[in-house]
Amino acid sequence: MTAQATATAPLHLVLGEEELLIERAVRAALDAAKAADPTADMTRTRVSELTAPELAELVSPSLFSEGRVIVLEAAQDISQELADAVLSYVKSPADGIVLVVVHTGGGRSKAAKALPAALRKAGAEITECAKLTKAADRESFVRNEIRRAGGKADGAAVLALIDAVGSDLRELSSAATQLVADAGGVVDEQAVRRYHRGRADVTGFAVAEKAVAGDRAAALEQLRWAMQLGVPHVLVADALADAVRTIARVSAAGRGNPNQLAGELGMPPWKVRKAQGQSRGWNADGLAAAMRVVARLNSEVKGAAASPDYALERAVSEVVAAKGDR
Numbered sequence: 001m002t003a004q005a006t007a008t009a010p011l012h013l014v015l016g017e018e019e020l021l022i023e024r025a026v027r028a029a030l031d032a033a034k035a036a037d038p039t040a041d042m043t044r045t046r047v048s049e050l051t052a053p054e055l056a057e058l059v060s061p062s063l064f065s066e067g068r069v070i071v072l073e074a075a076q077d078i079s080q081e082l083a084d085a086v087l088s089y090v091k092s093p094a095d096g097i098v099l100v101v102v103h104t105g106g107g108r109s110k111a112a113k114a115l116p117a118a119l120r121k122a123g124a125e126i127t128e129c130a131k132l133t134k135a136a137d138r139e140s141f142v143r144n145e146i147r148r149a150g151g152k153a154d155g156a157a158v159l160a161l162i163d164a165v166g167s168d169l170r171e172l173s174s175a176a177t178q179l180v181a182d183a184g185g186v187v188d189e190q191a192v193r194r195y196h197r198g199r200a201d202v203t204g205f206a207v208a209e210k211a212v213a214g215d216r217a218a219a220l221e222q223l224r225w226a227m228q229l230g231v232p233h234v235l236v237a238d239a240l241a242d243a244v245r246t247i248a249r250v251s252a253a254g255r256g257n258p259n260q261l262a263g264e265l266g267m268p269p270w271k272v273r274k275a276q277g278q279s280r281g282w283n284a285d286g287l288a289a290a291m292r293v294v295a296r297l298n299s300e301v302k303g304a305a306a307s308p309d310y311a312l313e314r315a316v317s318e319v320v321a322a323k324g325d326r
Contacts, residue, residue, distance in 0.1 A: 009029075009032070009098070009124075009125040010090075010093040010094075010097065010098055010099065011090050011093060011098075011099050011101075011119065011122060011123065011124040011125065012025070012029050012098065012099070012100040012101065012124055012125045012126075012127065013101050013103065013116060013119045013120065013124040013125070013126050013127070014026065014100060014101065014102045014103070014127045014129055015103055015104075015105050015116060015126060015127065015128055015129060015130075016104065016105060016128055016129030016130040016131065017104050017105075017129070017130070017131050018129045018130060018131050018132060018169060019169075019170075019270050019273075020169040020170050020173065020270075021127075021129035021169070022102060022129045023269075023270070025100075025127040025129060026042075026044075026069075026071055026100055026102070028127075029069055029071075029098055029100045030042050030069050032098075033067050033068075033069050033098045034067070036067065037066070037067030037096065039066050039067060040066065040067030040068060040069060040096075040098075041066070041067075041068060041069070042068070042069040042070075042071060043058060043068065043069070043070050043071065044071040044073060044259045045058075045070075045071070045072065045073065045257070045259075046072075046073045046074045046077070046257055046259075047072050047073070047074055047075050047077055047078040047079070047082055048074065048077045049257060050072070050082060051081075051082070052081050052082055052084075052085035055072075055082060055085050055086065055089070056085065056089075058070050059089055059093075059094055059097050059099065060094065061094045061095060061096065061097070062096075066096065067096045067097075067098070068096065068097050068098070069098045069100060070097065070098070070099050070100065071100045071102065072086070072099070072100070072101045072102065073102045073259065074102065074104075075101045075102060075103040075112070075115060076103050076104045076105070076106050076107040076108075076112050077107070077108075077112065078107070078109075078111060078112050078115060079109070079111065080109065080110075080111040083111040083112070083114075083115055083118075084111075086099075086101070086115070086119075087115075087118055087119075087122070090119070090122045090124075091122070101115070101119060101124070103115060103116055105130075132167075132169065135162075138162055138167060138172070139155075139158050139159065139162065141169060141172065142158045142161055142162060142172055142176055143158055145172065145173045145176035145177065146158075146176045146179070146180055146187055148177075149176060149177045149180035149181070150180060150185060151179070151180030151183070151185040151186065151187055152185070152186060152187070153179075153186075153187035153188070154188060154189075156188070156189040157187045157188050157189050157191065157192050160189045160192040160193065161175060161176065161179070161187075161192045164192060164193075164195075170270070175195070178195070179191060179192065179195050182195060183195075204226060204231060204235050204236040204238070204239035204240075205239045205242075205243070206222045206226075207219055207222040207223045207226055207236055207239065207240065207316065208236075208239040208240045208242065208243035208244075209243065209278075210222055211240060211243070211316045211319045211320055212243045212244060212247060212278050212282075212290075212319065212323065213278065213323075214281060214320050214323040214324060215320070216316070216317060216320040219316045219320060220313060220316060220317070223236065223312055223313060223316055227309060227312075233301040233308040233309070233311075233312060234301045234302060236301075236312055237294070237297045237298055237300075237301045237312065237315070238298075240294055240297065240315065240316070240319065241294035241295075241297070241298060243278070244287070244290045244291060244293075244294050244319065245291065245294070246267070246271065246275045247275050247278050247279050247282060247287065248287045248290075248291060249265055249275075250265065250267075250272055250275035250276055250279060251275075251279045251282065251284075251287065253265060255276060258270075258272040258273045258276065281323055282323055286322040286323050286324075287322070289318075289322040290318075290319045290322040290323070293315050293318045293319055293322065294315065294319070296315070297311060297312070297315040300315075
């Protein structure tokens with residue numbers, strides 16, 4: 001599915017929109033650079049925030065020849081001037097510098113659309129990271145994840161895992177890895193069913209996502225399903241608290257580059273991007289109210305409430321209402 005970079009490749013094109021695969025491709029490029037030079041570090045920047053002179057500075061050889069991986073993100077938004085600078089640089093790349101260009105494959109401008117073909121022609125290592133829209137592709141992904149974790153599974157187990165977890169690759173990868181560990185390497189359909197019944201974060205975070213999105217009916221439906229599965233109340237409460245607090249922290253940090261904010265906030269970039277999307281429709285007063293709700297809920301599900309089921313239902317409804325407050 002993805003092409004592994006070679007240790008000496010100075011130019012990489014990461015092509016597609018699947019975030020998990022993109023992150024892995026970037027990580028592979030960094031790992032390859034570190035294999036050649038353990039001191040190598042990585043700089044990530046969006047092309048919309050970069051000028052041609054700044055690019056020249058990034059890719060200039062350092063005085064002490066330390067290895068560097070420069071990642072240009074969202075290259076589908078590249079300007080003609082910067083595209084010209086990139087293509088000029090790749091004709092004669094600097095020693096010790098690895099340039100990784102992340103591109104969706106699309107783009108509005110002529111320069112953006114032409115960039116992938118030009119980089120291919122320049123000899124870039126290509127990693128395809130297209131969205132997995134076909135069922136067969138997701139099944140293949142799950143099989144590969146189980147194999148990566150040192151396990152094996154039959155077709156029924158793969159289908160059961162996708163049915164239980166959904167189509168999100170991060171959740172599928174996490175579930176596949178944990179299943180291999182829990183099942184001793186051999187994953188069958190029964191193991192998947194047992195695992196799903198105990199997967200609090202699948203249903204707990206499903207409740208939280210619907211609640212912070214303001215979808216009361218769907219959030220309560222997910223909550224009742226979680227309760228039927230026997231998911232511990234405290235873990236659902238933790239998921240709701242994590243969602244609210246993450247949105248609050250990301251909102252307070254402003255709408256900056258997710259990769260830069262990730263370092264500041266101590267979160268992975270994908271979580272920052274997700275919270276930025278979820279923050280739409282929330283205001284400071286609503287977030288403050290939601291924070292009070294999840295703080296109260298924490299004590300309620302740990303014994304303060306006579307009915308933890310009711311406490312969770314009330315908290316979900318109040319979080320939804322907090323988003324609607326203006």
